[in-house]
Amino acid sequence: MKEVLIITNYFPPETGAASNRIFHLAEGLQKHNFKVSVLTPLPNYPKGKVFEEYRGVFKHTSLESNITINRLWIYASNSKNKLLRLIAMLSYSFSLIWFFTWNKIPKTVIIQSPPLLVAFTSVFFLRSKKRKIILNVSDLWPLAGLELGAFKKNFSYKLLQKIELFNYKYADLVLGQSEEILAHVKSLSPEKETFLYRNYPDFEVKSTRHEIDSSKKLKMVYAGLLGIAQGILKLCENLDYTRIQFHIYGSGAEQHAIENLIKNKPELDIIYYGEVTRQALHQVLTKYDFTIIPLLNRIYGSVPSKIFEYARLGIPMLYFGGGEGEDVIEKYELGWVVQPSNYEDLNKVISKLKLSKLESENRNKIQKTAIYNFDFESQFIRLMDYL
Incomplete structure (x- = not known):
């Protein structure tokens, strides 16, 4: 049986797209022996505090669904x-x-990036001609x-760029x-082998x-991280509530505001x-007429995983984030697209939504599209050829 180690900053019981993505990857690998x-x-x-049941220990090891979790x-x-x-x-x-230093590391290692520094540490210490490094x-x-305004083009930014390039250079895949x-x-490392691995959900x-x-x-409805990048506070302040009631689930930096x-x-x-919880969320989301997926500014490379999850649930989407996510929404006819931060246009689109596009017939169409085009198992089987 082939061994594989996954190194990640996020994993259940933590919530969010990154945690779900890595859990499904681990579960898929386990199911394929x-x-x-x-x-x-x-x-x-996302609270920035170790969960109460895990406090007071340096390391916690458990076996969950036949997967060894070292925390x-x-x-x-x-x-x-x-x-x-x-x-x-x-x-x-x-x-x-x-x-x-103290444990035997498998020959195949999958490393989640970002965080960039954590990925660098893993790549730096584990790179070897005898080991396959896969950077996710x-x-x-x-x-x-830089696009979010967290960095400026200074010495620190250039150092991070060198770390990024190092990670790509020593990754085998x-x-x-997106x-x-x-x-x-490819623009930084033209010869590097790559694979498009979307964050497709895996649930009935x-x-x-x-x-x-x-x-x-x-x-x-909006469900997810209430962070600066999502801009939910500004969205609340700029919506026209004449025709809508806005329901919010989640936590994050903007929660108290x-x-x-x-x-x-x-x-x-x-x-x-x-x-x-994600399970509870799936049970309540379908009662809403449509969902909004916002980003305060277009982020190059970002395709919110909510697109694929909500499509599988059959929920019409109003995408307010720009970039490649727009292409997915339009190509598969999953909802409507508005340029990020254009609140005037957003309110116009909402005011003209056709009720027929929010009812059962269209929802079933969206769901069938997701089942056929966003299938976790089919994508995973293609990935197996690279492992």
Whole structure:
């Protein structure tokens, strides 16, 4: 039985796209007769605090679904202070080095990037002619950080670019979740072998039945990270609520500001539910008329995994993020597209939504499209040829 190690910053019980993606990858490998182990920090995302049941230990090892999970110590923080964030990444990197020193590492290693520094630590210490390094790139750092305003083109940025290039150079294979990511990798390392590995969900689908009550407001939902990049606070402030009621699930940096906005401006038709599990979310999402997938600014290489998950649930989408995600929405007729930060156009599109596009017939069409085109198992079998 072939062994494979996955190194990641995110893994269940943490929530979010990155955690789900790596879990499905590990589970898929295990089902295809790989002996899978995972290296990940003690659970702490997105609150920046180690979950209560994992506190007070340096390392926690468990066997879950026949996958060995090694959870290592981290100085957890989601502070906006760049120094504290750097210390957090360095702490996990030191834990990784300790693990590499005292444990036998399989010949095949899959490394999640970003975080860039964690990926660099893993690539640097594990690179070997006898070992296959697979880099799973979900976002382009430091470029994405520059576009988000987190970085400036200074010495630190140039250093991060060199780290990025090092990671690509010593990876035997690069997995990218978008065509833009693969194009970027090829521009820096033309001979590098790449594979498009979308973040397709892997769960059973149920037929959907949904009818619109034309006498009431449309129910629009957002579920996910309430971070700066998503811009949910600004979205709340700029929506026209004449025709919609806005429902929000999730947590993150903007959570308290959103709660205060709802408290101070009760005339805004917003309902906030907090954070729920993915399983519970799947049960409630289908009752909403449509969902919105926003990014405050277009981020090169980004294709939100929500697109594929919501399509499988049969939920019409209003995509407000630009880039390659727009192409997916339009190509597969999954909903509507509005340029990011154009709130005037967004409100116009919402005001003209046709009810027929939100009801059962169109939802079933979206679901069938997802089942046929966004199939986890088919993509995974293609990936097996590279392993």
